[in-house]
Amino acid sequence: MSDSVATSSRSKAAAVVRVTAGNFLEQFDFFLFGFYATQISSVFFPTSSDFASLMLTFAVFGAGFLMRPLGAIVLGAYIDEVGRRKGLIVTLGIMASGTVLIAFVPGYQTIGLLAPALVLVGRLLQGFSAGAELGGVSVYLAEMATPGKKGFYTSWQSASQQVSIVVAAALGYVLNESLSKTEIAAWGWRVPFLVGCMIVPLIFMLRRKLQETEAFQHRSHRPSTREVFTTLTRNWPVVIGGMMLVAMTTTSFYLITVYTPTYGKTVLHLSTADSLIVTLCVAVSNFIWLPIGGIISDRIGRRPVMLAVTALNVLTAYPALTFLAHAPTFGNMLVVLLWMSFMFGMYNGAMVVALTEVMPVEVRVAGFSLAYSLATAVFGGFTPAISTALIHMTGNKAAPGFWMSFAAACAFCATALLYSRRGDARQAV
Secondary structure, X not given: OHHHHHHHHHHHHHHHHHHHHHHHHHHHHHHHHHHOHHHHHHHHOOOOOHHHHHHHXXXXXXXXXXXXXXXXXXXXXXXXHHOHHHHHHHHHHHHHHHHHHHHHOOOHHHHOOHHHHHHHHHHHHHHHHHHHHHHHHHHHHHHHOOOOOHHHHHHHHHHHHHHHHHHHHHHHHHHHHHOOHHHHHHHHOHHHHHHHHHHHHHHXXXXXXXXXXXXXXXXXXXOOHHHHHHHHHHOHHHHHHXXXXXXHHHHHHHXXXXXXXXXXXXXXXXXXXXXXXXXXXXXXXXXXXHHHHHHHHHHHOHHHHHHHHHHHHHHHHHHHHHHHHHOOOHHHHHHHHHXXXXXXXHHHHHHHHHHHHHOOHHHHHHHHHHHHXXXXXXXXXXXXHHHHHHXXXXXXXXXXXXXXXXXXXXXXXXXXXXXXXXXXXXXXO
């Protein structure tokens, strides 16, 4: 009996690694784009103003998120129809195409306007695939989870992304210590993107070995794409509510990871090494708190965890950044962002599984993906651009805290409304 349990545990652990490998690649590239935003802006978007170049770069970064809702509907419906395994292999292929494109596109000085156009195409491909990637992975984990441990298993979707941040930050730190600023600006920034291309074959091999979930195999009816669209339309209040749930997750994540290196260097005037070390520590902290949030939500329910953390975020986000803006040291930046990491990890550990549970089972991937993608398009994806613009317009270095508090307030209201309609969904199938 014990041997059977051990074998089952190893099998589930292997499945978690295989299914989350694509998340690693997605977030690896997203973080690199944010961290090397200043280099990318000078290579692909040269203008007479550094601010304008940076804003163009962040706008292209955000444009990928505008493709997510389309990818969520098209690819999400496809995954709900053909299965989790086949669908996730397709999303990985599209994502890898965007990664390769961005890594090898020559600069503006070489091919002119074609350079930023191709970078934009690469970001749009990545955004289209990511629209269903997160939903497909999260639903797969929820459906394969041991009863009573859905929160714990599903939290590894986000936890896998933190591993990618650690690897990317560590790689960036090594390059920063090994190369001069001129070398990094000229060609060194491409090295991490090339590393991402090199691991694509390994991730494909892992995904090909995935087994379809029993929950999907036992489903008597598998909806067509048209049926998925009809069900989504009929359940639009749940989709919008789900989008608001994700608002805090996606805004806080992109604020404390993707935007942190730029914020540390250009706003707080800390060293590149300091910003990278803080980002690496934040990713490790996220990795720790995410499964803890999932476990606690398995014990006491999703609703109390989500309400408590969103309220805490509303009350503390701006004061924390104000403290940092007035005393911009490495230690203070580390403390403030670790506090935000705690709130992100605890909330997201409960929220991801909650989102799989409130969606109608027949459109679980499409519904989850659409809600998540709308949130990234409206809130998270443009967080670096909005933060940069807020600081520029107000002269207040803590201004991103207003944006963070607004997103948390949206999530608080959505949690209260969704659970007043449906009750605590933590025992949902």
